[in-house]
Amino acid sequence: MATKASRSAARIMMAPAVVLLLGWMLVPLIMTLYFSFKRYLPLRGDSLDRGLDWVGFDNYVRFISSSSFWPSVQTTLVMVGGVLIITVVLGILLAMLLDQPFFGQGVVRILVIAPFFVMPTVSALVWKNMMMDPVNGVLSHLWRFFGAEPVSWLSDVPLGSIVLIVSWQWLPFATLILLTAIQSLDSEQLEAAEMDGAPPLRRFWHIVLPHLSRAITIVILIQTIFLLSIFAEIFVTTGGAFGTRTLTYLIFQRVIDSQNIGLGSAGGVYAIILANIVAIFLMRIVGKNLDK
Incomplete structure (x- = not known):
C-alpha cells in the first residue's frame, strides 16, 4: 500500500509533466480567445508589439452570420456520421473475418492495417489521381468494363467520395480495436449457444455485439475527435467546392480571404x-457502455 510520503513524492515527480501538458494545451487556447476579440492582420503589416484593435464580438457575429457557416456545420456532422457508420460496420465484419484461422492470416492483417499509416495528403492524392479520375482512374475502368458510363466522383458525388477516402484511412483503426475485443471473447459462450441450436445471426446479435459495445464506444469517441478536424483530404481533392466545405475548412478560407487572424480565431472557438x-x-x- 502506498504511504502518504510515497504519494507526495509521486505528485512532485509528476508535477513538471502536468504543468508542461497544461501549458501546451492552455496557451494556444488562451491565445485563440485573445485574438478572437481583436482585429489582427499580420499579412497587411500588423504586429503584436504595435497593439491590436479591440473589436469585441464583431468577429463572432461576422463569422456566424456568414451564409456558409451552418452549411459547413451540417457538412461536418454528415461527414463524421458517414465515416463512423462505414468504419464501425465494416470494422466489425473485417474483425470477425480476420479472427478466423486461414492461410496467410498474419500477412492479411498487416495489409488491412497498413492504410492507417499512410499520410492523409498522400492518401487523398492516390484516391484522386489513381482511383477516382474520370478518365484513367481504376473505378472508371471498372465502370467501363461493366458497360456503364464513368462517374466523375469528386464533382458528381463529392461528399460521398471524401467520406469513402477518409473511411479507407480509419477502417484499419476500427478493425484493430474490434479485432482485439473479439479475441477476448470467451469461445465457450459461442460453443454453448451453437450446441443449443442458436443460428449464427442470433449468436452475433446476443453474444458478439454486446461484447463489442465497449470497443465500439472507444472507436466512436476517438474517431470523432479527429474527424471533426478533417482538412487535408478536402484541400487536396475538392478544395471545399461542391458542398464539401467543413467548419475547419471554412475557418481556413476565412483567414486566407480576409487575412484576419481574429476572424479565424473566432471560427476556431x-x-x-x-x-x-x-x-x-x-x-x-x-459512453454509458464504458461503465458496464
Whole structure:
C-alpha cells in the first residue's frame, strides 16, 4: 500500500509533466480567445508589439452570420456520421473475418492495417489521381468494363467520395480495436449457444455485439475527435467546392480571404464549442457502455 510520503513524492515527480501538458494545451487556447476579440492582420503589416484593435464580438457575429457557416456545420456532422457508420460496420465484419484461422492470416492483417499509416495528403492524392479520375482512374475502368458510363466522383458525388477516402484511412483503426475485443471473447459462450441450436445471426446479435459495445464506444469517441478536424483530404481533392466545405475548412478560407487572424480565431472557438457539444452528446448516449 502506498504511504502518504510515497504519494507526495509521486505528485512532485509528476508535477513538471502536468504543468508542461497544461501549458501546451492552455496557451494556444488562451491565445485563440485573445485574438478572437481583436482585429489582427499580420499579412497587411500588423504586429503584436504595435497593439491590436479591440473589436469585441464583431468577429463572432461576422463569422456566424456568414451564409456558409451552418452549411459547413451540417457538412461536418454528415461527414463524421458517414465515416463512423462505414468504419464501425465494416470494422466489425473485417474483425470477425480476420479472427478466423486461414492461410496467410498474419500477412492479411498487416495489409488491412497498413492504410492507417499512410499520410492523409498522400492518401487523398492516390484516391484522386489513381482511383477516382474520370478518365484513367481504376473505378472508371471498372465502370467501363461493366458497360456503364464513368462517374466523375469528386464533382458528381463529392461528399460521398471524401467520406469513402477518409473511411479507407480509419477502417484499419476500427478493425484493430474490434479485432482485439473479439479475441477476448470467451469461445465457450459461442460453443454453448451453437450446441443449443442458436443460428449464427442470433449468436452475433446476443453474444458478439454486446461484447463489442465497449470497443465500439472507444472507436466512436476517438474517431470523432479527429474527424471533426478533417482538412487535408478536402484541400487536396475538392478544395471545399461542391458542398464539401467543413467548419475547419471554412475557418481556413476565412483567414486566407480576409487575412484576419481574429476572424479565424473566432471560427476556431466555434469549432471548439461544436467539438464539445458532440463529445458531451456521445459521452451521454454512447459512453454509458464504458461503465458496464
